[in-house]
Amino acid sequence: MKIKVKSLLIASALTCSVQIAVAEENVVHVYNWSDYIDEQVNTDFTAATGIKVVYDVFDSNEVLEAKLLAGGSGYDVVVPSAGFLARQIQAGVFQKLDKSKLSNIGNMWDVVEQRVEQFGPLNEYSVNWMWGTTGLGYNEGMINERMENAPTTSLAMVFDPDVVSKFADCGVHLLNAPTEIIPAALAYIGEDPSTTDAEVLKKAEPV
Incomplete structure (x- = not known):
């Protein structure tokens, strides 16, 4: 990550x-x-x-x-x-x-x-x-109950719908800060999180 x-x-x-x-x-x-x-x-x-x-x-x-x-x-x-x-x-x-x-x-x-x-x-x-x-914090017991071998070292925990949906009942919260979330989304898809390129930034939108 x-x-x-x-x-x-x-x-x-x-x-x-x-x-x-x-x-x-x-x-x-x-x-x-x-x-x-x-x-x-x-x-x-x-x-x-x-x-x-x-x-x-x-x-x-x-x-x-x-x-x-x-x-x-x-x-x-x-x-x-x-x-x-x-x-x-x-x-x-x-x-x-x-x-x-x-x-x-x-x-x-x-x-x-x-x-x-x-x-x-x-x-x-x-x-x-x-x-x-900025990192991820989670309740290990609740995660293990809902998903064995959850990708806890990956941003997939918050950006992969198939993963994050497993934890919907216990709640998933993100920072209300675009300057934190957009770079994280870019890093997740393999782009430079510090980029200022408008075309690259658009790639974070569907994430």
Whole structure:
């Protein structure tokens, strides 16, 4: 099974009016995925710096992107996935980082940095904060009850109708994220999951 690596990047939103407010009020407005940061981290940050953190959460890249592209989001720091960040940069919603102020920038893992660069010059506007993979999770007992020798190491578990139909009574759930599901479908049919070729992308539709 091919596994798609995804990256989350911290980017600085271009909201001049908010930046002025931050300077006056010593506040930073952060928009991040839910359940990604322990509340104590923000508390400790405020204790160490004197900067208050106003922390809001979202549950999909689409929600974040809609708010950013509408303009005047009010956020100083946001955390999009790499694929979304690329087009948000093109839309002009971020400002470039002043890396002279980032003392730990030299500690970034070059392997992940290079992978992020596949999406464009993201490293000028962001730093990679988290990366991971999307995989399959299943109840082994329930799978064995319904299908002996199920192809649990294959994406056929979710894309082959003859296989996935065996588990309909216990439920099969997929991420509500086209940027996750389409690459997985492409990998299943032997295509490059990172392709941007429109004709190749169409091949995922019947899957």
